[in-house]
Amino acid sequence: MVGWGRGSNPYGPSPPTMVSTGTTMDVTVRFFAAYREITGLRETVVDLPNGATLAALLTRVFEAYPNLAAERGTMLFAVNQEFVGADAPLRPTDEVALLPPISGGGNPLIRLQVAAIDPDEVLELVHDPAAGAVVLFLGTVRADPGVEALDYEAYEGMAVKKMEALRSAAKQRFGISELAVVHRTGRLAIGETSVAVACSAPHRQEAFRACEWAMEELKKIVPIWKTVRGDAH
Incomplete structure (x- = not known):
């Protein structure tokens, strides 16, 4: 059986503690x-x-x-902030994250933040005098019927790691000068900017391609989710 005695439950009383079978390692499981x-x-x-x-x-x-x-068919798994398969061995003190399908840190070019995104600041992050083109993409909360706001949540440590890997891959793949990705978390109202991707490159073609590719990869591999708030939910 499973020992749930140390679970963190902000929604109400914790589930009843089940009988332990005398197992010998503790593994933390996080739900998102x-x-x-x-x-x-x-x-x-x-x-x-x-x-x-x-x-x-x-x-x-x-x-x-x-x-x-x-939800098993679409569930993603991560152990210590790396994607794994169900056959992955576990060790004491491992952290397992159970992640729904995926629709910042010390590096200023990669950020998760609650504060509003300043487009000029993001553009400054990728400024390069040798670049002949700069592309900025801003994703905003759309006014769909019944939508009042969107709540964004991230598995922060893993999200930053994947965003940094995305940046490195984009630079190598497209030969661009620089790439910055800034994503907000928390509740965003209609019209607010949720994500900014900026790219500088010697030529515009590479800048456009890299920016579009980075945004698509962000939606695929970075553990950030949105929840609709309003009549549509």
């Missing part, structure tokens, strides 16, 4: 976005036998939360 709403937990600690795989952990979690098991 819709999965947090299903379980009512931000994180919990699961007792597992030494050498257990992620698949064994998932079996325990799904037994405790059958509604979460229904």
